[in-house]
Amino acid sequence: MRTVRDAVFDIFRRYELTTVFANPGSTEVPLLAGLPDDLRFVLALHEGSVVGLAIGWALGRERPALALLHSAAGLGNAVNAITTARENRVPLVIIVGQQDRRHLALEPFLAGRLDRLAGDYPVRVDQPVRAQDVPGAVLRAFHEATTSRGPALVVVPMDDWQAPFDDETVAAPARLLRPVAVADADLAPLVELLTGARRPALVAGSGVGAGWSALVALAERLGCPVYQESFGGRAGFPQDHPQYAGVLPDDRIRLRERLRPHDVVLAVGAPVFRQYSYEPGPLVEPGTAIALVTDDPAVAHRSPADLAYLAAPESVCARLAELLPTPARGGAFSRASGREPYVGGPLRHVDVLHELAGRLPHDVVLVEEAPSARPDLHAIVPARTSFGFISAAMGGLGFGVPAAVGLRMALPDRPVVAVLGDGSTLYGVQGLWSAAHYRVGVLFVVLSNGRYAVLDRLADKHGGGKGPWPPFTEVDLGAMSRSLGCPAQRVETYADLTATLDEVLPSLATRETPLLLDVAVGVDP
Known part of the structure; x- marks a missing residue:
């Protein structure tokens, strides 16, 4: 008899979720006991480390990673790491064990109220109604994690794994495509804004990902300084490039001063603009236009920009670099330098x-x-x-x-x-x-x-x-x-x-x- 467990293992294999990061408990034993040899198990000694390891694995492979957490205790311990995965936009599929479905109504020992424990930080939380819905929920979590670039949770009662799964329907597409091309007509307002800029600047964020070449081409076409977003989870531009101008300040007074010379600021894969301690006043001086390119809907919707694109930064930058004329500007830009090397005494x-x-x-x-x-x-x-x-x-x-x-x-x-x-x-x-x-x-x-x-x-x-x-x-x-x-x-x-x-x-x-x-x-x- 084919079981829910068998069906989920096939999904793991098809979508390269074959490394399982975990610190399991009793509710995960039915899934893990007798784990097939082609699935790799990686133990961490705390659930924060479980999700942290999965974050690193997903970043390095640039595709979703799989983590397994133990009911309320495991999910609760991992919430800090889950918030990091969401803010760093790292795709994770997280399976959370739950007590036996057949007596959940009596709230047995180790039963967890799991649907809201991680708050709004997961991009999706699914508690399948039937055991036979678990494979579809896992596959949908993979698609949701990939699309929204964040952690997607599936809560699975421990008895579901051995439930039969013969001739059942998986309620998720086997293949999901995400076209990223942007039409030239849609880019026309941004081309016009940048073409008319006297002193533009770019702000690179972690949302640029590994596709630096397109942003570098755009920066070199514009001949303008490129700043790194403050508190970014990843560098968005080569920091040894002559046009790199340093990290933006994280307070409004210094931010306004740093961006004062620029009449147009285009943020690419970065929010507008990340701050730390609150200070009153606008983000930029009057007369400075802000444009944004991001594939994160939440960033696009909350950013105080004059023009925002919800689109793949790499595709937009690559096409902009071809559409924009080459202006008569360029060269290296100054940035803060490090302190003097060691001069004696205790180490700093x-x-x-x-x-x-x-x-x-x-x-x-x-x-x-x-x-x-x-x-x-x-x-x-x-x-x-x-x-x-x-x-x-x-x-x-x-x-x-x-x-x-x-x-x-x-x-x-x-x-x-x-x-x-x-x-x-x-x-x-x-x-x-x-x-x-x-x-x-x-x-x-x-x-x-x-x-x-x-x-x-x-x-x-x-x-x-x-x-x-x-x-x-x-x-x-x-x-x-x-x-x-x-x-x-x-x-x-x-x-x-x-x-x-x-x-x-x-x-x-x-x-x-x-x-x-x-x-x-x-x-x-």
Whole structure:
């Protein structure tokens, strides 16, 4: 007898969902016991790491990844990572186990109220009415995750897996096509706006994805500066290009000043415009027109733009580069530079970043989760490929460690470096076990200052007095890493730093075991 489980496994195979990231419980055992040999199971020790690994895997392979969560406890633990997947626009199919359908009405032990537990962050949540509807729900979740570029959830009671599935209909298309061409007539208003601009500018966002060539062609045709969106989850433009002009400020006063010279600003794959602390006033000065190209409906609908296109950025940029005339402008544009290299004394995080920048290979995949060091990382370490800067756009901690592991699993021939704060590392430290167990050769560079330095800075800026949170200098991340099976080294001096990087980085692309560098740094002013 063909079962629901058999039908879902066939869907996994057909749509390349053959790696299952999970931390299972009893409600998932009927699915996993006797898992076929052609399906790979990857264990993580916390559900945040489960989804974090899946995020990295999906980013690296540029297609949906599969995660399995355990009822209310597992889904609840993973909500932070699910919000990151949504904000980073990473396609995930997430199956959530549920208690036996036959006594759910009595709310048995481990039954979960799951439909709204993750809030509005999933792009779809499905609780199939019948067991036989599960395969269609899983396939629809794959299509929804791909189309909306986000996490799609399917809640499956544990007894559904063994239900019969002979001659049943799968309520989803076997193949779904998404044409992306944009007609020249539809582009005419944007062509007119850019052709008449005296000093245009582009803002590149993570929504550009890996298709940089079209945006580069458009930038070079316009001969204008290109800014990176603030708090983006991914670099949207090569940051060693002469037209790259740095990351946009995340407050309105400095944003208006930075964009003041431009009469037209076109945001590509980026919202208009991402901010942090609230400040009153408009985003741009009067007289500056804003245009937007995005394939995210939510971004298109909420952005205060004069002209917005809901379309594939790569297709629009490629055609604009052909339609626009070449203006009489061009050249390099100034941007903020990094601080001076090491000058003696205790290590600072900028010293670590300088030494990394001089040694990282061109094709490095760099995952960042070091909030207090992020501005200096942007200034010192340019992203030279679309994977040269990956971060959590949502801002919740716990992304860096597991995402780096998932990325290296998906891209085994590329060097992967995670630059992390010690506070951030503690949120996703369980991912080190998965890195060690599955022999995933990521280099974790932890900037250890024994405190939440970014919070200290915010308290100083707020002016309301010192924050009540203590430092956590007792934490030994090296010992914690080794206890999880991941080798670790303590780095306390400049000589130790340079010697270690010289030893490790040349072989990083072929490394089969992870390594955590616990780098002692002071608190930069």
